Amino acid sequence: MKLYRIIVAGLISCLITTSIIAKLKVVSSTSDLAAIAREIGVDLVEVDYICPPEGNPHFVEAVPTQMIAVSRADIYLKIGMELDQWADNIIDGSRNRHLKIVDCSQGIDRLEVPTTKVNASLGDIHAQGNPHYWLNPANGIIIARDIADAFSQADAQNYNYYQENLNNFEEKLRSKIEEWKIEAASLKGIKIVTYHNSWPYFASAFSLDVVGFIEPFPGIEPTPSHIANLIEMIKEMDVRIIGKEPYFEGRTPRLIASATKAAVIDLPPSVGGAKGIETYFDLFDFLISKLNNNLKASEL
Amino acid sequence: MLKIQSLAVIISLIICTITYSQTTVNPDISVIGDMRVSIHDQKGTDDYSKLDLALHEIEIAANGYLNPFTRADVFLAIHGPEASIEIEEAYMTIVRGLPLGLQMKAGQYLLDFGKINTQHPHQWSWIERPLVYQVMFGNDGLRDVSLNFSGQYPLGKSALNLSANLMRGHIGGHHHNDEGNEVVEEEEARPDLGICMRSSIFTMLSKFTAFDFGISTLRGEVDPNENHYATMTAIDFKLKWRPDSYRSLTFIGEALQNRRTVDDEDSPSGSKDITSYGGFFAMDYQFRKRWDSGVFVDYTQGVNDSDENQTGYGIFAGFALVEETTRFGLLLRRDDNLENVQWNTALLQILWSLGPHKPHKF
Ligand SMILES: [Zn+2]
Numbered sequence: 001m002k003l004y005r006i007i008v009a010g011l012i013s014c015l016i017t018t019s020i021i022a023k024l025k026v027v028s029s030t031s032d033l034a035a036i037a038r039e040i041g042v043d044l045v046e047v048d049y050i051c052p053p054e055g056n057p058h059f060v061e062a063v064p065t066q067m068i069a070v071s072r073a074d075i076y077l078k079i080g081m082e083l084d085q086w087a088d089n090i091i092d093g094s095r096n097r098h099l100k101i102v103d104c105s106q107g108i109d110r111l112e113v114p115t116t117k118v119n120a121s122l123g124d125i126h127a128q129g130n131p132h133y134w135l136n137p138a139n140g141i142i143i144a145r146d147i148a149d150a151f152s153q154a155d156a157q158n159y160n161y162y163q164e165n166l167n168n169f170e171e172k173l174r175s176k177i178e179e180w181k182i183e184a185a186s187l188k189g190i191k192i193v194t195y196h197n198s199w200p201y202f203a204s205a206f207s208l209d210v211v212g213f214i215e216p217f218p219g220i221e222p223t224p225s226h227i228a229n230l231i232e233m234i235k236e237m238d239v240r241i242i243g244k245e246p247y248f249e250g251r252t253p254r255l256i257a258s259a260t261k262a263a264v265i266d267l268p269p270s271v272g273g274a275k276g277i278e279t280y281f282d283l284f285d286f287l288i289s290k291l292n293n294n295l296k297a298s299e300l
Numbered sequence: 301m302l303k304i305q306s307l308a309v310i311i312s313l314i315i316c317t318i319t320y321s322q323t324t325v326n327p328d329i330s331v332i333g334d335m336r337v338s339i340h341d342q343k344g345t346d347d348y349s350k351l352d353l354a355l356h357e358i359e360i361a362a363n364g365y366l367n368p369f370t371r372a373d374v375f376l377a378i379h380g381p382e383a384s385i386e387i388e389e390a391y392m393t394i395v396r397g398l399p400l401g402l403q404m405k406a407g408q409y410l411l412d413f414g415k416i417n418t419q420h421p422h423q424w425s426w427i428e429r430p431l432v433y434q435v436m437f438g439n440d441g442l443r444d445v446s447l448n449f450s451g452q453y454p455l456g457k458s459a460l461n462l463s464a465n466l467m468r469g470h471i472g473g474h475h476h477n478d479e480g481n482e483v484v485e486e487e488e489a490r491p492d493l494g495i496c497m498r499s500s501i502f503t504m505l506s507k508f509t510a511f512d513f514g515i516s517t518l519r520g521e522v523d524p525n526e527n528h529y530a531t532m533t534a535i536d537f538k539l540k541w542r543p544d545s546y547r548s549l550t551f552i553g554e555a556l557q558n559r560r561t562v563d564d565e566d567s568p569s570g571s572k573d574i575t576s577y578g579g580f581f582a583m584d585y586q587f588r589k590r591w592d593s594g595v596f597v598d599y600t601q602g603v604n605d606s607d608e609n610q611t612g613y614g615i616f617a618g619f620a621l622v623e624e625t626t627r628f629g630l631l632l633r634r635d636d637n638l639e640n641v642q643w644n645t646a647l648l649q650i651l652w653s654l655g656p657h658k659p660h661k662f
Pocket of ligand 1: 126218
């Protein structure tokens with residue numbers, strides 16, 4: 001009888017503690033959305049992401065273990081704009097009928113949205129506009145609001161907690177944006193070439209001038225004639241920086257650099273993409289200081 | 301054949317109408333073309349040492365959601381210019397909402413017996429269907445009108461997949477004649493329903509290395525008049541290392557055992573039990589973003605006779621202009637058949653794919 005009571009008491013206390021500490025389970029497509037989700041959910045959420053930060057977010061192979069992770073989740077955060085179409089395979093494979101899917105691109109002022117009929121002859125991975133919108137820190141606020149809304153809906157009793165975290169995040173981000181603008185003043189108008197067209201949002205935030213890409217079209221491997229034209233253009237415009245997302249090969253950028261005065265630098269477009277980038281704030285700290293250092297070096 | 305053709309048209313019309321009338325969202329439509337240029341030196345055949353051009357297959361696919369719980373997938377195939385339309389697959393899937401995290405699939409589809417069978421041929425770097433599948437199940441692999449329930453469950457850090465199919469029982473397979481049309485054998489009697497099951501376990505061995513191991517089993521009636529049954533068992537594995545989008549190394553293999561009762565005039569009972577085996581192994585190395593090459597070994601015994609050996613082996617290479625939108629495949633293979641006749645085949649495959657390109661699953 002005594003043992004029976006102990007077991008019942010144990011079970012009840014287990015139930016109570018799990019219901020108190022039951023965290024919202026969140027899975028996102030990328031580490032950037034995960035980083036923002038952590039700022040909003042702090043202690044009340046468990047956040048996981050699918051695409052490794054050193055991987056190309058356009059191409060992810062769906063595997064069963066990811067589906068299992070999503071099967072236990074309450075919320076899935078998508079980049080949208082067709083960047084993470086692979087997420088649909090994972091979400092379907094998860095069989096999770098309670099999953100709330102949040103498309104974080106909803107409130108974004110989209111750049112490079114095609115105005116004519118989309119045609120695969122121009123590559124087909126940016127067909128709904130450029131999806132690398134998290135690289136403008138002002139968009140971080142829009143993403144954070146969507147995430148806070150989703151958390152508040154899924155866990156209404158902690159509405160105030162999420163709103164407070166959102167306010168703190170917004171406030172900190174706004175003041176950081178002012179800081180970054182000052183730090184990035186030296187970058188204003190500098191011409192850069194990047195491997196993939198990942199940077200229009202970053203460029204518009206900090207007034208950089210991205211003048212060309214190593215890929216002839218988004219997602220298409222560079223061709224010799226395109227590289228030859230690019231080299232001519234780099235010489236003509238006196239471009240000094242070739243930014244490479246870490247998941248692209250280095251041979252072509254180095255080849256272009258050796259034929260011009262430009263230097264190749266690794267520009268990680270995601271949280272976790274290089275050592276020291278652990279938060280959404282770190283990402284811009286890292287990118288701006290890296291570009292600044294390179295600019296100084298090229299001026300010497 | 302006409303019946304199949306009209307059925308196919310009707311099904312596609314229904315799907316389009318359902319999707320169109322309920323919402324303005326159209327299903328994804330895609331078309332895949334597979335053309336082949338080949339030459340072989342198999343003595344005694346009509347096309348001995350003659351270069352051949354063939355439209356091997358045109359696949360038309362319509363895929364989409366019917367509602368938040370259900371999706372439908374239809375794949376129609378035409379094997380050559382003179383051939384009629386054939387239903388490669390046409391099924392609906394209840395993706396979510398069922399108890400125990402189950403998914404339900406109903407229609408005609410490629411059964412998950414082994415790893416390779418559920419894939420469409422244009423997904424294979426080695427280009428041709430493994431001999432063991434051709435001999436045991438026919439030119440199109442094991443497909444049937446079936447009902448499937450499957451579940452996926454965590455097992456430590458791995459994913460356990462359990463799947464069970466109730467089949468109409470058409471195990472003997474589909475064979476194509478020279479025009480590419482399907483040869484439909486007259487069924488003298490309806491076979492009993494068959495059962496096919498697979499369990500597999502998927503695990504990430506390291507950050508970049510994925511491993512899948514499966515066991516499948518199948519039981520069905522192969523000769524309704526004589527009441528003969530077959531039991532088939534297969535084990536399969538796939539190991540893939542993919543550190544980035546420029547390199548990957550894949551090993552894939554399957555082994556199959558076929559046990560069945562066959563006619564035997566010498567035996568007093570008029571029948572005997574036989575056991576035969578087959579297997580396939582391939583290694584595929586992607587060494588550039590768009591280039592891959594590899595080797596394969598192919599072996600099978602006969603479906604009704606374990607002495608009917610066939611072997612094949614060879615090398616393949618592929619170049620994808622832009623992913624699967626335009627792909628060139630080259631295959632050099634050597635075959636050794638029942639009568640101990642050997643021959644070589646050289647084959648160039650030109651693949652193109654129009655429409656939305658869905659990301660791949662493992
Ligand atoms: Zn992109």
